[in-house]
Amino acid sequence: xxxLLKNSFSTKRNEDKFVNLSDHCLTSQEKAVLNKxxxxxxxxxxxxxxxxxxxxxxxxxxxxxxxFKSDDMTATSPSSSSILRVSSNKPGWTPSSGxxxxxxxxxxxxxxxLDKFIETSSKKISPSNISREETAAIKELRRNxxxxxxxxxxxxxxxxxxxxxxxxxxESQLNNSKFYSKLSSNxxxxxxKELASIIENFSSDVANKVKYLIPNSPSPGxxxxxxxxxxxxxxxxxxxxxxxxxxSCNDVNVSKPDLETIKLFDLAKSLSILPPGRPxxxxxxxxxxxxxxYIDRVLNPLLPTINSYVQDTTHFLRIFTGHHGCQxxxx
Numbered sequence: 597x598x599x600l601l602k603n604s605f606s607t608k609r610n611e612d613k614f615v616n617l618s619d620h621c622l623t624s625q626e627k628a629v630l631n632k633x634x635x636x637x638x639x640x641x642x643x644x645x646x647x648x649x650x651x652x653x654x655x656x657x658x659x660x661x662x663x664f665k666s667d668d669m670t671a672t673s674p675s676s677s678s679i680l681r682v683s684s685n686k687p688g689w690t691p692s693s694g695x696x697x698x699x700x701x702x703x704x705x706x707x708x709x710l711d712k713f714i715e716t717s718s719k720k721i722s723p724s725n726i727s728r729e730e731t732a733a734i735k736e737l738r739r740n741x742x743x744x745x746x747x748x749x750x751x752x753x754x755x756x757x758x759x760x761x762x763x764x765x766x767e768s769q770l771n772n773s774k775f776y777s778k779l780s781s782n783x784x785x786x787x788x789k790e791l792a793s794i795i796e797n798f799s800s801d802v803a804n805k806v807k808y809l810i811p812n813s814p815s816p817g818x819x820x821x822x823x824x825x826x827x828x829x830x831x832x833x834x835x836x837x838x839x840x841x842x843x844s845c846n847d848v849n850v851s852k853p854d855l856e857t858i859k860l861f862d863l864a865k866s867l868s869i870l871p872p873g874r875p876x877x878x879x880x881x882x883x884x885x886x887x888x889x890y891i892d893r894v895l896n897p898l899l900p901t902i903n904s905y906v907q908d909t910t911h912f913l914r915i916f917t918g919h920h921g922c923q924x925x926x927x
Contacts, residue, residue, distance in 0.1 A: 612627065612630075612631060613630070613631045613633060613753060613754060614627070614630040614631060614753060614754035614755070614756065615748070615753050615754070615755045615756070615825060615861045616756045616861075617755065617756060617757050617758075617761075617823075617861060617864070617865055617870060617871070618742070618743045618756045618757055618758045618761075619742075619758055620740065620742060620743050620756065620758075622756070623733065625727075625729045625730050625732070625733035626733045626736065626737055628730055628733070629726075629730050629733045629734055629737065630737075630745075630754050630756070633752075633754060634745070634747050634754055638724075638725065638726045638731065638734070639722055639723070639724055639725045639726070640722070641717070641721070641722050642714075642717055642722075644714045644718075647710060647713075647714065648710065651706060651707065651710055655699075655702075655703045655706065656690045658699055658702075658703075659690060659691040659695075659699060660690075660691065662691070662695065662696050662699055663691040663695065741759060742758065742759055742760075743756055743757065743758060743759060744756075744757045744758075744759050744762040745757075746762075746820075746821075746822050746823060747822060748822065748823055748824070748825040748826075748871075749822050749823065749824045749825070749826070749874045750824070750825070750826045751825065751826065753825060755822075755823045755825060755871075757823065757870070761870050762821070762873075765821060765870065765872065765873045766819065766820070766821050766873065766875075769821070769873065769875055770819065782816060784814045784815065784816060784882075784883055785814075787814075787883055788810065788814060788883055791810060791883065791884075791887075792807070792810070795807055795810075805890070806887060806890065809886040809887045809890055810883065810886075810887065811881070811883065811885075811886070814881065814882055814883035815881040815882060816882065817877040817878060817879050817882050818877065818878040818880070819875065819876070819877050819878075820875075820876055820878065821873025821874055821875055821876065822873060822874050822876065823870075823871040823872075823873055823874075824871050824872050824873065824874055825861075825871050827871055827872055828860065828861065828864050828869065828871050829860060831864065831869045831871075832860065832863055832864050832867065832869060835867050835869060836867075
């Protein structure tokens with residue numbers, strides 16, 4: 597049985613870069629789009645408005661970095677507090693030119709290069725890397741509320757799931773009272789007040805930096821899951837070993853299946869086996885999003901000084917080999 601699953605898995609991976617565990621019958625164009633992967637970006641003619649807007653935002657960030665650099669000011673000085681108030685009260689405010697000649701020269705050169713690029717690109721049509729049929733397939737997949745498309749936890753395979761199955765897996769995890777509890781209200785604003793009181797105990801220079809990293813309207817984290825396709829093999833083996841009945845998939849007897857026609861995920865689908873989901877919480881827009889980034893930047897230089905510090909797997913193997921004086925087994 598294990599050899600069957602091994603052969604069927606490798607056959608499937610060679611054919612497609614996606615796994616369809618949904619009830620939706622994919623068209624040839626939808627399959628072609630999914631095989632491109634979730635990182636595929638359809639080519640399109642650049643929008644001059646978007647390009648100018650992006651350049652403006654980038655140069656603004658550069659100017660703000662120079663304006664607020666800690667080398668030229670102290671957080672306790674009156675000028676620093678007034679500068680920070682200007683930044684918080686006027687979100688779109690940009691420091692004026694003339695403060696740094698190098699930044700001014702860069703901005704001028706970037707704008708001139710962009711103007712030339714827009715003028716040149718407007719005279720030619722960019723070749724498309726996707727057909728009209730595939731573009732329509734992308735729109736159809738996006739509009740299909742009955743399916744959810746996620747990247748697998750390991751291996752990166754694109755996975756198509758029924759929306760109902762995806763929600764059921766997420767709810768089954770959230771209903772586990774051992775790890776999660778249901779809240780009667782949004783606690784973000786209570787935590788915001790608590791965090792503000794904690795910051796008051798910091799030194800003035802740290803407090804002035806940290807308090808502007810706290811959003812005015814924080815949102816809760818977003819919970820989602822990604823499928824653990826690498827768990828499917830064991831689930832199928834367990835299912836087949838626990839039943840003595842002859843199961844069928846597309847009129848094929850899978851108690852003694854054909855090695856060339858039965859594939860691992862087709863078999864799992866016929867047995868109503870779904871991969872477990874790996875829970876992930878996106879912290880974008882949350883109360884501690886920017887604060888966590890600041891703390892990470894402060895603590896990172898100190899981590900290598902800790903005796904228990906392990907940088908990555910390669911570092912661990914070097915430590916293991918050095919302590920035991922032997923080579924690690926190769927799997």
